[in-house]
Amino acid sequence: MRMGEGVEWALHSCINLAWLGPERAVPAARLAAWHDLPPAYLNKQLQALARAGLLVSTPGARGGFRLARPLAEITLMDVVAAVEGPEEAFRCTEIRRRGPGGGPAADGGPECAIARGMARAELAWRHALAGQSLDDIRREAERQAPEAPERLRAWFTAPAASPTAPGPAPDPAPTDPAQARPAPADPTAPSDPTGPSDPTESGAWQ
Numbered sequence: 001m002r003m004g005e006g007v008e009w010a011l012h013s014c015i016n017l018a019w020l021g022p023e024r025a026v027p028a029a030r031l032a033a034w035h036d037l038p039p040a041y042l043n044k045q046l047q048a049l050a051r052a053g054l055l056v057s058t059p060g061a062r063g064g065f066r067l068a069r070p071l072a073e074i075t076l077m078d079v080v081a082a083v084e085g086p087e088e089a090f091r092c093t094e095i096r097r098r099g100p101g102g103g104p105a106a107d108g109g110p111e112c113a114i115a116r117g118m119a120r121a122e123l124a125w126r127h128a129l130a131g132q133s134l135d136d137i138r139r140e141a142e143r144q145a146p147e148a149p150e151r152l153r154a155w156f157t158a159p160a161a162s163p164t165a166p167g168p169a170p171d172p173a174p175t176d177p178a179q180a181r182p183a184p185a186d187p188t189a190p191s192d193p194t195g196p197s198d199p200t201e202s203g204a205w206q
Contacts, residue, residue, distance in 0.1 A: 006045040006083045009037060013046060014054070014079065015138050018071050019149040020156060025056075025064035034155065045083055052082035071138055077129035089125075090118040 013031050020026055028043035046065050050057040056068045067074075092115035096102060141148065 003080065003084055006041070006048075007080055009035070009042055010045045010049055010079050010083050011076070011134070011137070013042065013065075014049070014067065014071065014074065014134055015141060016152060017055070017065065017067050018134070018138060019152050022066055025058040025062065025066050026156070027064040030064070030156065034152065048082050049079065052078065054078060054082060071135035072133050074134045075130050076132045076134070076137070077126055079134070080129055088119075089122050090115070092118070 012035060016031060016034065017026060028046050029039040031037075031046070032039040032042040046055060047057065049055040050065065050068075054068055054074055055065045057063070057065055092112055094112065096112055
């Protein structure tokens with residue numbers, strides 16, 4: 001059975017909110033940044049969890065999301081139903097009643113055997129999801145990565161980097177070599193009779 005990626009995002013967000021604790025409301029954009037997800041789409045999944053009573057949404061500048069109840073009271077099925085909806089995964093359209101195969105014998109007969117088999121499979125799937133709480137998932141995640149909760153809390157409590165932090169000062173503009181060189185002597189100007197006539201005497205070439 002294929003589910004949308006929103007289910008995965010919603011489940012991770014619930015675990016992360018539990019690790020962060022109930023005393024803070026976490027903005028959707030901050031939760032999205034932790035896993036490099038698009039904030040608007042994650043916010044849509046979180047709003048669905050809030051409508052289902054799994055999260056509490058707090059508006060305002062300091063608002064965000066927090067768990068509405070402990071993870072032990074939230075099942076995988078609760079999250080799947082909140083995000084994907086309660087509709088059955090398989091929908092029988094009774095094609096056995098159509099075309100040449102849909103004769104009188106099939107009309108008004110027992111329930112379609114395929115529909116019954118799919119219903120049994122989906123019921124077992126739903127029972128398996130309902131039998132696992134998010135606290136079960138949290139404990140398994142912490143066995144796999146014991147440092148994950150503390151690493152998450154450290155990242156969330158660290159001050160965010162300022163996007164307008166000043167960069168290094170630009171290098172000074174290079175001096176125009178033409179401006180640094182002395183102006184050429186005017187050949188029409190009278191020479192200094194007291195100055196040296198031999199360029200080697202002035203040290204200019206040394």
